Amino acid sequence: MANRIQFENNCEIGVFSKLTNAYCLVAIGGSENFYSVFESELADVIPVVKTSIGGTRIIGRLCVGNKNGLLLPHTTTDQELQHLRNCLPDQVVVQRIDERLSALGNCIACNDHVALTHPDLDKATEELIADVLGVEVFRQTIAGNILVGSYCAFSNRGGLVHPHTSIEDLDELSTLLQVPLVAGTVNRGSEVIAAGMTVNDWTAFCGSDTTATELSVIESVFKLRESQPAAIVDDMRKSLIDSYV
């Protein structure tokens, strides 16, 4: 089910966190609220790691990963690299890559099987991605935007793309990714999907501005409702209540 949270009063969750099927990275905030939400959801299942990349908190947009590996930009310091290697499970390969486009999270979107990349990415990087993450790499654009990592978010079960994507593009991407895709918005009409939410196979976290409609779309396309049928009533209540007065 999808949760609505804020990072220090900002609704752009996907900027400050990275959620995969094997681990979760969270930025270091002033208070522990952000971290505690993730922990309450995921603590038993996957490790939730507090980190920074290159001294910044925008970790969601700088790194990219799936259950097989994690790719970090060249701005990552050695201490951070070591910290991540220590905290993450052993089967996750943590690799720092040298790439001119260092905001990897904006340039690459991936799940456990397929990755979409920025059309201008280096060939070497592409090979590394295929190697480390164990995915098939496709160079694509979404609704004419080259920053595929920002404008779409997909998991192994479904995906959400930029609202202006045409039907032909949607079909094409869907065929490539082999998951159902839908065009929609997050955070009350924001088009930057991946910055506004973060998702894995059984949970999703959205910014608190997300309306009930958007939340229902997210839950339906990522098939989150079926994941925990026992709590379905609670889920629907959460998504039906728009805001707490």
Add this chain to the structure above:
Amino acid sequence: MLPGSAAPAAGSGMFVPTQTVGTVLCCICGVSMQPNPANMCARCLRARVDITEGVPRHAAVVYCPDCASYLQPPRSWLRAGPESPELMQILLRRLNRPLARLRISLSGAEFVFSEPHSKRLRLKLRLRREVLHGVVIEQTHPVEFTVHDRLCDACARAQSNPDQWVAVVQLRQHVPHRRTFLYLEQLFLKHGQASLALRVASAPGGLDFFFSSRSHAARLVDFLTTVAPIRTQTAKQLVSHNTKSSVYNYKHTFSVEICPICREDLIALSPQVSRDLGGLGPLVLCIKVTNAIALLDPLTLRVHHLEEKKYRAYNFKAALTSKQLVEYIVLDIEHESPEITVDGSRYQLAYAQVARASDFGKNDTMFTVRTHLGHLLNPGDLALGYDLYGANLNDDDMDTAMMRHSLPEVILVKKSYEKRPRTRRWKLKRLPVEEDGANKAKGEEEKRADEYEEFLRDLERNSEMRFQIDLYKDEDYRSEMASTIGDDVPSVPIEELIDDLSLGDDDEDEGEDANAHAGMVA
């Protein structure tokens, strides 16, 4: 790439697949819609976003009831009719600043009817503004203006002191007759130059025009420079001054003096002037006065135009004026040369044998003279001319001329027709001139009436002069005299007359003139 979804190339050679825009759900209400920059359906947008927040709903505007004008702060008053585009402009200018500050643009405005006595003006504006990620929304917004009455500065000043004038044009001509002023009066009427004058007063030797602003007076003076040879002097008198704002109020006076040479004046040129003008004979006739004086030498048929400035250098006076014209009877005409056209008028040199009308029948005094009116005169006609034989002149130049050249005894000036008091089918309008009661001499009224009659007769004769002014049809004209009028008496053809439309208001007239009164001296 799904099969069948690609469209054939449009001739560019490049493969361009069709792009069908998909639908998304409105993030607020969940209705399926085409994606837009806000990703909200139009109803949600309009419901949630009010772009007219902060736009004023009431404003005030100041109106002067006397001159029906509206105040444009800080100081200008603009005339605008009710619900006119000028009024719309004034009202919208009041709203410009707040709209610009809120970054709202105006895409349309229209008036909503309100009773004129309600002192409210209502506008319906259509505002456009960009909200939320670049969506532009349009919304209507009513604005109500309260009209406050206040007299504008000009009306206030006029009301407190209606006779207060700021500039005066004193028009003078130092000649004993008033022909020039009669003609100028008609010119003013035709060109509407005296419409701005507060009042017109007659003074000894001329007219005074009073104006409420210096620029109006200057406009009249500029007009006069083009129609008459004048010399202007200006003076100003300080009335009051505001020490704080350094604003000085003056009364301006324009002294305009018209050259004393009139039409049909006989002038004797001094030898120096005669030489300067290229050997123009010592006796010249003035035939036309516009902004330059036209001098005709009747014996050589040469015309010279003398400008005002040059005239001031010589400053000669007329030896004989039209008051001193004497009637002659033409006994015989002998044409000397063919008819020629000089400066737009026809002349013909001829030898004429004339006798004074007073001498005719009594004695045998006859004069054989050269005249320029050969084309007009026939034996038996009456002509008017200057009697140099019998005149007693007090003119140095004339004495010099008499000594050096042999002057003719008579200079014929114009043909005369039988004096017959008859009704005319046309009439003229008059300027409302205040008469100066204190300065009236005895018998002046009669003199004025005579001069006016003479002026009207002149108009009949002279088509060029008629061209410059407006003549109106007289409805009261009875044409019973038609049969008795001689063939050669000039009269005004009916095509030149304007139909005088009287709506009970004397100042209104609508022209239906066939004659193009386009030859304005402007």
